[in-house]
Amino acid sequence: RKDSDGVCQLIPGCFILVFRRIRLMAYISEAQLKKFRDQEAELKNFREIAINLKPSSRDIPEIPGIDVYGLSIPYSGDMGGDHIIYVDFKKRYDIDARISRARQKGQETVASNLEKCRRMAGIALADVSGHQITDALLSLMLHQSFLLGSIYELENRGEISTRLFENINTRFYKSSLVNKFVTMIYGEISEDGRFRFISAAQPIPVVFSRK
Numbered sequence: 001r002k003d004s005d006g007v008c009q010l011i012p013g014c015f016i017l018v019f020r021r022i023r024l025m026a027y028i029s030e031a032q033l034k035k036f037r038d039q040e041a042e043l044k045n046f047r048e049i050a051i052n053l054k055p056s057s058r059d060i061p062e063i064p065g066i067d068v069y070g071l072s073i074p075y076s077g078d079m080g081g082d083h084i085i086y087v088d089f090k091k092r093y094d095i096d097a098r099i100s101r102a103r104q105k106g107q108e109t110v111a112s113n114l115e116k117c118r119r120m121a122g123i124a125l126a127d128v129s130g131h132q133i134t135d136a137l138l139s140l141m142l143h144q145s146f147l148l149g150s151i152y153e154l155e156n157r158g159e160i161s162t163r164l165f166e167n168i169n170t171r172f173y174k175s176s177l178v179n180k181f182v183t184m185i186y187g188e189i190s191e192d193g194r195f196r197f198i199s200a201a202q203p204i205p206v207v208f209s210r211k
Contacts, residue, residue, distance in 0.1 A: 043133065053143055054084075061088040061121030064191055070123065081128030081135035085146055087188075089117035092147075093154055102158065113158025120190040122160065125202065127183045135180075138172075142182060145171065160186065165200050 060068050072082045089095050095117050102111040124146055128138040149164045157163075165184070172182055187197035187205060197205060 047133070053140060055086050059086045059088070061086055061091075061123075063121055063189065066189060066191070066193070068121065068123070068189075070125075081126075081132075081139055083126040083128075083139040083143060085124040085126070085143060087122030087124065087150065087160075089121065089154075093117075093151070098154060098158075107158075110156070110158035114154065116190075117154075117159070119192075120188050122186060122188045124184065124186040127202070129181050138180065138182060142168070142172070142184070146186075160188070160198075162198055165198055169200060 054072070055070070060070075062068075068086075070084045070086070072084050074082070095114055099111050099114045102108075102114060126139055126142050126146075128135045128142075145168050146164070149167060150160055153160045153164050165186070168184075181201075183201040185197055185199045185202035185205070187195055189195045195205070195207070
């Protein structure tokens with residue numbers, strides 16, 4: 001406050017109050033600082049895992065006469081609930097070895113289906129509700145579930161079928177929150193241009209053709 005001559009004077013009570021507030025703020029900041037740093041390190045680690053699972057140009061399947069390209073642009077940041085999985089059967093699943101094992105076991109239907117995989121590739125698109133970093137966790141879970149389930153499908157059927165979608169759907173329904181959902185579509189394109197797909201709540205693919 002100012003005295004009669006206009007000179008500012010400190011009020012002891014106010015000074016003590018301000019001093020105590022400063023000490024309290026410093027105490028809170030120091031207590032939270034380690035927690036914030038730990039959380040930042042965890043998010044950084046999670047972000048690195050998520051980014052490493054995003055497909056690169058090396059993962060795009062090569063199909064004679066067909067160009068394949070896909071891109072996912074997150075709504076915010078560098079991660080989100082949208083995800084692309086490329087399935088190059090020849091690179092990812094060693095089709096030759098699987099065909100040989102199937103024939104040794106007398107599984108001719110499985111071997112025949114695997115032969116078709118030589119001349120085609122698959123693409124899976126997933127969309128998790130939400131645009132946050134935490135939503136990327138569901139897409140990462142789906143990524144691993146799909147690829148692991150694909151191995152089982154190829155071993156037992158020689159192809160990826162609707163059974164895989166049914167199993168994934170059941171698992172995610174039982175483990176995800178009620179307000180979270182995932183839609184997904186998986187399609188296979190052959191060298192002759194044929195495209196077959198399995199959809200779980202995704203829009204029907206649009207085909208552009210000169211014919």
